[in-house]
Amino acid sequence: MSLTQDTFAFVADVVRRRSAIQLEAGKExxxxxxxxxxxxxxxxxGVDAYVREVRAARRESDxxxxxxALTTNETSWFRDNTPFSALRTHIVPGLRAERTVLDxxxxxxxxxxxxxxxYSIAMTLTDVLGPGARFDITATDLSDQVLAQARSxxxxxxxxxxxxxxxxxxxxxxRNGHDWQIADELRRTITFTKHNLLDPAPVGPFDIVFLRNVxxxxxxxxxxxxxxxxxxxxxxxxxxxxxxxxxxxGVDGDWERVPVERGSVYRPVQAGAVPAPxxxxxxxxxxxxxxxxxxxxxxxxxxxxxxxxxxxxxPRPATTTLPTAPRRPAGPAFEQGVTR
Amino acid sequence: MRALxxxxxxxxxxxxxxxxxxxxxxxxQAGDGQQAxxxxxxxxxxxxxxxxxxxxxxxGLTFVTKVRANPAWRSITLMMVTTESEHGQIVRALAAGAxxxxxxxxxxxxxxxxxxxxxxxxxxxxx
Numbered sequence: 216m217s218l219t220q221d222t223f224a225f226v227a228d229v230v231r232r233r234s235a236i237q238l239e240a241g242k243e244x245x246x247x248x249x250x251x252x253x254x255x256x257x258x259x260x261g262v263d264a265y266v267r268e269v270r271a272a273r274r275e276s277d278x279x280x281x282x283x284a285l286t287t288n289e290t291s292w293f294r295d296n297t298p299f300s301a302l303r304t305h306i307v308p309g310l311r312a313e314r315t316v317l318d319x320x321x322x323x324x325x326x327x328x329x330x331x332x333x334y335s336i337a338m339t340l341t342d343v344l345g346p347g348a349r350f351d352i353t354a355t356d357l358s359d360q361v362l363a364q365a366r367s368x369x370x371x372x373x374x375x376x377x378x379x380x381x382x383x384x385x386x387x388x389x390r391n392g393h394d395w396q397i398a399d400e401l402r403r404t405i406t407f408t409k410h411n412l413l414d415p416a417p418v419g420p421f422d423i424v425f426l427r428n429v430x431x432x433x434x435x436x437x438x439x440x441x442x443x444x445x446x447x448x449x450x451x452x453x454x455x456x457x458x459x460x461x462x463x464x465g466v467d468g469d470w471e472r473v474p475v476e477r478g479s480v481y482r483p484v485q486a487g488a489v490p491a492p493x494x495x496x497x498x499x500x501x502x503x504x505x506x507x508x509x510x511x512x513x514x515x516x517x518x519x520x521x522x523x524x525x526x527x528x529x530p531r532p533a534t535t536t537l538p539t540a541p542r543r544p545a546g547p548a549f550e551q552g553v554t555r
Numbered sequence: 556m557r558a559l560x561x562x563x564x565x566x567x568x569x570x571x572x573x574x575x576x577x578x579x580x581x582x583x584q585a586g587d588g589q590q591a592x593x594x595x596x597x598x599x600x601x602x603x604x605x606x607x608x609x610x611x612x613x614x615g616l617t618f619v620t621k622v623r624a625n626p627a628w629r630s631i632t633l634m635m636v637t638t639e640s641e642h643g644q645i646v647r648a649l650a651a652g653a654x655x656x657x658x659x660x661x662x663x664x665x666x667x668x669x670x671x672x673x674x675x676x677x678x679x680x681x682x
Contacts (some may be wrong), residue, residue: 373659373662
């Protein structure tokens, strides 16, 4: 896929007039990757078709969305909070209850960009597993450039300002000139590797896979094949964490949705396994127990879910509770993100 | 929710207050720590205080210490918003009782991220 010059010129002009940010030639990739979720949301095959409609419709809201998509840097620490508190209060306790020894936990952070996600996972696991516990994180991305920064563990002032709790900052970072350097103790837990999600998964098996805010960039068939590879790379009883606006439902039926706090995590359903109950009582998030793909009302970029009957693979509208999940998640980690 | 913005720079107060108002806060401003304390003592009730470090009359760290010493103000969330960016200063502010620390310059996204961490972002933002 590549943008037409006409599309790029239009988008660059809108962004320049409204934000003063110059999108020079060579930034076509940025335009395409940032606008593709908007295009998919609107049911378009690609960015060119989406921009054609935007130009025809002349809606102010479309132009504002384009500018926002191109000027917002989404990379922050502990992004969305919920996945990391889920790791702390549900996923690790869940794995711990099912295994005699929880040592050598393996995590894959897919599409890790400049490293904020795998480092946030490492900070969380260090806390929750306790001193001396071993774990390792395989962090992958398509871009050599972002991987180089991630590996270096060096971040600018603006980058550490984004979502990093101050106690974590003083614990894990030291000033290095104008930048901040993350501790070697954390860097040692992560292996950064170049990887394309369209290729076979990195060597597993993994206990936990973070695959957040990346499926939105792909069409249905590609989503399904990526989820299939992730399924095979996960240990039985492992966990998949998707972005807040993403779900396996309607895409790949081999996953069981587990409501956790304000979102969901997913567990692979094994071949030959008894189908999970359609609805489990007493789930932590009662609003998520229905068969309808539940998406938080605040999630802006949800690919529209088509009626289930049109999908070749029937979705499995299953939700269960984790037997070990505390009924009332307690502590400050859970309170993060809860609106008062 | 209501926020107290404490900074000796009027421009900075306007920027911080503007960002907070966009997130649904009402704001009240003070030009130094003493003015801010006076406001609290006069009965002004706030959920959040955003506090510069270096100010005349009373600096931000002293303000944090004084607020933390009064149990009546225990529910106020304290966030330093300052150019002071040494590791040791962040440690001092947290030890004195600040909940969060945002280093200038910052983007409005960064202030939102911090409030999100503190559980202070309203569910419905004004459009």
